[in-house]
Amino acid sequence: MKRHSEEEVQKLLFTALSTPSEEGLSMDFSTKLRNKLQEKLQYKNRLRFYGGWALIFVVAITILFFGLLLLDSAYDTHITNSIGEHKWLFIITFPLLFLIQYLDHITIKKNRFKEINPGKNK
C-alpha cells in the first residue's frame, strides 16, 4: 500500500480547500431577487406618490385656513369659528377619504394578482 508523503498530504489539503462545495444558489435566484427588488421599488414609489399628495393636501388646507383667518379679521365673518364648531367633521372626513383611497388600491391590487396567478389563489 502506498504511504502519502508530507507534500502529498499538503497538496490534497490545499486542493480540498480550494474546491467549491457542490451546493449553490438556485437557478431562479436572480429572477426571484429582481422580482423582490421591483416590489420594493414599487412600494417606495407608491409611498412617495401618496406622501407627496398628503403633503400638498396639508399645505393647501393650511393656506386655506390662514386665508380664512385673514378674511375673518378683515370682514368679521366668523368662518373659522364655524369651522371650529364642526372640527370633528373635518378631522374624521379627511383621514376617512385617504383610508377609502388606500382600501380601493389594495382591492384593485388583489384582483389583478388573481388574474395573473389564478392557480395560486385557489
Add this chain to the structure above:
Amino acid sequence: MFDERATIPKILSGDLRAFDLLVKQYERLVFHICFKLVNSNDDAQDICQEVFIKVFKSLKSFGYQSKLSTWIARIAYSTALNHIKKNKRDSFHQYPDDVENHHFTLTDPENELIKKDVNKYINYLITQLPHQYRMVLTLFHLEEFSYQEIEQVTSLPEGTIKSYLFRGRKLLKEKLEGYLKNEIS
C-alpha cells in the same frame, strides 16, 4: 467582462438589468461566504437575497475606496454573522482560540459516506471549525483574497488572520493524515 465603474451608475439610476450583471458577477462569492458561515443551503439562499438587497440599497455609499468584491463580501459576512448570532448556531464564536482542543464528531452512519471522499471529508471538518477559521480559510483558499482584503472583510488584524490560517490548516492536516492512514490500513 464586468466593468463596475460603468455598471454602478446604471444601477444607481434604477437599472435592474445592470444589477443582474452585478448579481451574476458576485453570487458565487456571496454564496460561499454565507454557506460556509451558516452551514445550511436554505438559510444561505435567504441570506444571499438579503445581502444583494442591502447591496442595492447602499450602493450609493460605495466610494471606490476598496474593491467592490471586498465591499460586497463585507456585507455578506456581517449579514451571515448576524444570522448566526440570532439563531445561536455557532457555539464556538466566542472561543476561537480553543480550536486545538476541539474534537471533531464524525461517527453517525450518514457520515461514513463523507469519509470516502477527501474533499467532502475536509469540507465536513471545516464546517465544525469556529466561524472565524471557516471564513479565513474560505476567503484565502477558495476566493483567493489577500490578507489585506480578508482584514477589510472580517475586521480581524492581519496577524490573527495568518494565525487562524496556520492553525486551521495544521489541524485539518493532522486530521487528514489520520484519515489517510486509516484508509491505507
